[in-house]
Amino acid sequence: MRMTRAGLLVLVAFSIPVAIELRVLFGFFGVKLPLTASIVFEAVFLLLIAVFYNVSAEPKSATKN
């Protein structure tokens, strides 16, 4: 699936609440994650999504329609 730039932006936005609430999720199981865990998670996610975007995006000339 080709990802648009707007889609990318929205996906990144959605990852932020997930990263924040990750600590609550782990908290349910008695695991106390520090704030850095959320930050690292977000950074890794951004890296992955950047790679995915560059692989999946069409060649520059065809991106605009």
Add this chain to the structure above:
Amino acid sequence: MATFVDRYPEEASVVKATLVVSFLSLGIGALFGLVQALHRTGYLRILDSVDYYTVLTGHGVLLALVFTIFFLMGLFTWAVVQSLERPLPDIRLSWAWVGLTTTGAVFAAVAILAGLVPSIDMSADVLYTFYAPLMGHPLFYIGLAMFIVGTWLAGADWFLAYRDWRGDNPDERIPLQTFMVLTTMLMWYLATLGVAVSTVFFLIPWSFGWVETVNPLLTRTLFWFFGHPVVYFWLMPAYMLWYTVLPKLAGGRLFSDPLARVVFVLFLLLSTPVGIHHQYLDPGIAEGFKFIAMTNTMFLLLPSLLTAFTVVASIEHGARQRGGEGYIKWLGALPWRDPAFTGMALAGAMFAAGGFSGMINAGMNINYLIHNTLWVPGHFHLTVGTAVALTMMAGSYWLVPQLTGKRLYSRPIGLLQVVLWFVGMVLMSNAMHRGGLAGIPRRTAEPQYQNFEFSTMLGSVEEIQAGIALGGTLLFVSAVLFLFNILLSSIEDPIENPVDDSLPAPLSGASGSPVVLDNLRLWTAIAVVLVILAYTLPLAGIVGDAGVWGDVPGVPVWVSGNLDAALAALPEVIA
């Protein structure tokens, strides 16, 4: 005959006038929001903490009452005119309500903002709930009353337009958007009775000193008689956009017209007899009445869940029309590049989160955990502060070009703006919810106690404060980008078709919905009966306890001139 402004130029001017007031309030209110967010977290204090309530009152009134309701008045005018396909009956009436509501809002705003100027002996730091015995300057209550009467006239304008249309179309179903406007206004007429009685009979005479005392529980209860349904008054314009515009923007059509009608009827019936759920902690109201209010509140979840279903189904239909496939992958086929679509979709997603924290508020027992903590602003910045406000901003990207005949200045800035609001609100609201669970109070500039530490469940209070300050800053930037984009759009050159303004017919149309749904008299009658059942006994009890006029003198908040009077009154109030 390109777009709305070409077909109905006079009505377009009315709508534009209301939107100007709305957006101006948004700008001032957002600035105040930033000041508060930075002040109470200790990051930046440009004002004395004594002025915090002036700013907070301005923020609450300008955003929750002026920004939202002026937008509503514009949107409803547009909706009635374009769905009935006829101009308003008398444009002078329309300008009369624009004038009255605007004057009222200006009066209230002046009374509040004067609190920042020590040399003017006027203030109304009573917060947007104006609980007695806090006493604001009379101008505040007079402005409020004018504003309410103005909205009544606006409703009359739309009902008259409907009556004319009915005369020409005796057998047709009420067009969906007009149906939404009329049911919402019937709810509003019923709900505003409470606040009108409270201001006109009690607060205005009392603030002038014509009567000495007030019954705080009575005016509070009358306030919440209106204060819950007003949240649906904010929400119904957003629902109207989600039901009738969002599916189109997604590339599809509304899933079901009958379901939309059922939802609006349910809101008319159930919005008002629940206000006591804001008073779970008020002494003087028997627990049984609170329990009834809680039960009614839980029923109110139904129309919102119906909405979630219908709107998501419509969006999915749109995505599949655009070639979307799979269980999840269709989300990628949606028009995320369009700020109007993306903003409304993000607003809807946040509303789901706000709905969940609202269920906590609504439960009589767990409400005690979060009552009057920062959790509460955390909750309503998701609902009115995002579901409503972000939908209104996003909707403007589609609506304003129809009113001006000019294209939107920048779609990418619009997209950035709506995403920034989402991110800022995630940070601010999440931190507020957490702070509330730790017991941090709302409505205070300096939430520190001596020899006391808030114990958080996760992370630290510093993290919470950073979340609020950073989130608040992003929100402010987002509001500025919005205003800037709209302002620059208004100086573009007019073009033929600035936006595709056609609204496709629903998949399941009005012909499939039971005729009884359009029987507005029936639904109003049932709504009145429910209100009588829910409120007669509690009000009788409250009046029985302390009398109609009460026994509590006022505490004027225009302290500069009345410091002595206020101090003198205090022991009496406490006793």
